[in-house]
C-alpha cells in the first residue's frame with residue numbers, strides 16, 4: 001500500500017535509531033536520547049529547525065544488541081516510522097541527554113542512505129497515506145468487500161470487546177472507546193498494537209506488515225490473547241456469589257441466616273473485604289450500646305479514610321482492640337467450699353488465718369453471687385506466698401488469673417491508658433490485662449501496691465481508686481477506650497510488703513490480711529511438702545535420685561537462709577538439684593555433687609565444720625554434714 005495522495009512526509013529524513021521500543025503510526029512514545037549520533041540529530045535538526053518539516057524525523061528500531069552497540073552505524077532496519085517531535089526536554093543529570101515525545105505518523109522504507117555522520121539521513125519512501133483516512137480511499141478499507149472487509153469487521157468487533165474489558169478510568173482507554181467508531185479501520189491495528197501488552201518483537205512484526213491485510217492478521221491474535229488474559233484475571237478475582245448478600249445483611253444490622261459470625265472467621269475472608277469483616281466483628285461481640293455506637297461511628301470514618309492516612313492505622317487499632325475486649329465473655333465460677341478448702345490446703349502449708357478468711361470470702365460469694373468487694377490485700381514479708389495464694393484463689397474459683405506488677409509505676413496512664421490524641425497512645429494495664437485473659441471476670445493480682453510511685457505524669461494510686469472502688473468500677477473509663485468498661489466482675493487482690501507506704505485512700509478501700517513469716521518448723525514442712533517436689537520436677541529429677549532429709553533442711557534454713565519467707569530456701573534446693581543433675585547426667589551411680597552451695601552461712605560458730613573453697617562453702621562431703629544426702 002503505497003501512497004501518492006494526501007499529505008506527504010519529506011523525502012529525506014534524519015534517522016533516529018532507538019533501542020527503546022517500536023514507534024507505530026498513530027501512537028505516541030517517549031524516547032530517551034543519549035548516544036552521540038542521536039544527540040547530534042536533536043541538536044542540529046529539532047532544536048535549530050524552525051519549520052514544521054524540521055520536526056519530522058524518521059524513527060527506526062535499532063535491532064543491534066544494546067550491550068554491543070558502537071559508534072558505527074548498524075545495519076538499518078528496512079522499515080521505520082516517520083514521527084513528529086512534539087516535545088524535547090534536555091537534562092544534564094545523571095548525564096547529558098534529551099527526552100523526546102514523538103507521535104508516529106506513517107511507515108516509510110529507507111530507499112538510500114544519504115549520509116551517515118554526524119547522524120544518518122536517508123532517502124525515504126512513504127508507505128502509509130497520511131491524513132486522508134476519512135477520505136474515500138480509506139473508507140475503501142472499512143467497506144472493502146471480500147476477505148479484507150471481513151477481516152476489518154472482525155478486527156473492529158474484537159477491538160470493541162477488548163475495550164469494554166479495559167479500565168475506563170484510564171484516559172487513553174476512555175478516549176479510544178469514544179473514537180473507535182470514527183477512526184478509520186486501517187489505523188486500528190497500529191493503535192491497538194501499541195496500546196496492548198506486546199513485546200518489541202511483536203510490534204516489529206506489525207511495523208513490518210506493510211500490507212493492510214497482513215497487518216490485520218498479525219495484530220488480531222495479539223488482541224485475542226489480551227482478551228483471554230483479561231478473562232482469566234477476572235475469573236481469579238471473581239467474588240463468591242453469596243458474599244455480597246452476607247455483607248449487605250450484616251451492614252443492615254442483621255445476621256446472615258444459619259450462622260453466627262465469630263472472631264475465628266479471619267482466615268475465611270479470601271476477598272480481603274476486611275472492612276466488612278471488622279463490621280461483622282463489631283456487631284458480633286455484644287458490646288454495650290454506648291461502646292457499639294462509638295465503634296460504628298469510628299468504622300464509618302475508617303471506611304471513608306484513605307489507607308495511607310496515619311489516622312487510618314490508629315482508628316483501625318482502636319477498633320481491633322474494641323472487638324478483642326471481653327465485653328460479654330466470662331467464665332462460670334465453681335463455688336464449692338469443700339473443694340476450695342482441699343485445694344488451698346494442698347497448695348499451701350500453714351497460713352491458717354489467711355486461708356480461713358479466703359474461705360469466708362468464697363462462702364459469702366457462694367451465697368450472694370453479686371458480691372461487691374471487699375478487696376483483699378495480703379501484707380507480709382517477701383516470699384511468704386502472697387502471690388501464690390492469689391493464684392490458688394483463681395484456681396479454686398475456676399477463673400483466669402492475671403498479675404499486674406505495680407512496683408515502680410509512677411504514671412497514671414499506666415493504669416488508665418493514654419488519650420488517643422497522644423502519639424503512641426495505648427490502653428492501660430487493666431484493659432490490657434482483660435484483653436490478655438479474654439474474659440471479664442478474671443482474678444487480677446495487683447502486686448506490690450506499696451511500691452507505687454508518684455511523678456509529674458500523675459498519681460497512679462489515684463487512678464487505682466476508681467478501679468478498686470466497687471461503687472465506681474462498673475463504669476471504669478480507660479482514656480484510650482474513652483467508653484466505660486464494667487470491672488465489677490473482676491476479683492481484685494492486692495499484695496504489699498508493708499501498709500506504711502500504701503496511700504491512705506487506697507488502703508481504706510482494702511481489707512488488709514497480714515501474712516506473717518514462717519517458723520523454722522513451718523519452713524521445713526513447706527520445704528518438704530511443696531518446694532522439694534517442685535524443684536525436683538523443675539530439674540527433671542525423680543524423688544529416688546535425690547532425697548533430702550529433714551535435718552538437712554533444718555540445717556540449710558538455720559545456716560544458709562535468713563528470711564521470713566521461703567524463697568531463699570527454694571533457691572538452695574534448686575542449687576542442690578542442679579549439682580545432682582550434673583552427676584546423674586554423667587551417669588554416676590553414687591555421687592555427691594561438687595557444686596558449692598551459694599550464699600554465706602549464718603551459723604558462724606559452726607563454720608569450721610564446712611570446707612571453705614574460694615570463699616564459698618560446700619554443702620556436700622563435709623565431715624559434719626548431719627545426714628548425708630542420698631543420690632544414686
Ligand SMILES: Nc1ncnc2c1ncn2[C@@H]1O[C@H](COP(=O)(O)OP(=O)(O)OP(=O)(O)O)[C@@H](O)[C@H]1O
Nearest residue numbers: 347348349381382383384385386387388526530566
Ligand atoms: N505456705 C506455703 N506453702 C507452699 N508454698 C509456699 C508457701 N509460702 C510460700 N510458698 C512458696 O514460696 C514461693 C514464693 O512465694 P510468693 O512468690 O507467693 O511470695 P510473695 O509473698 O508473693 O513474695 P513477694 O512479696 O516478694 O512478691 C512460691 O514458690 C510459693 O509457692
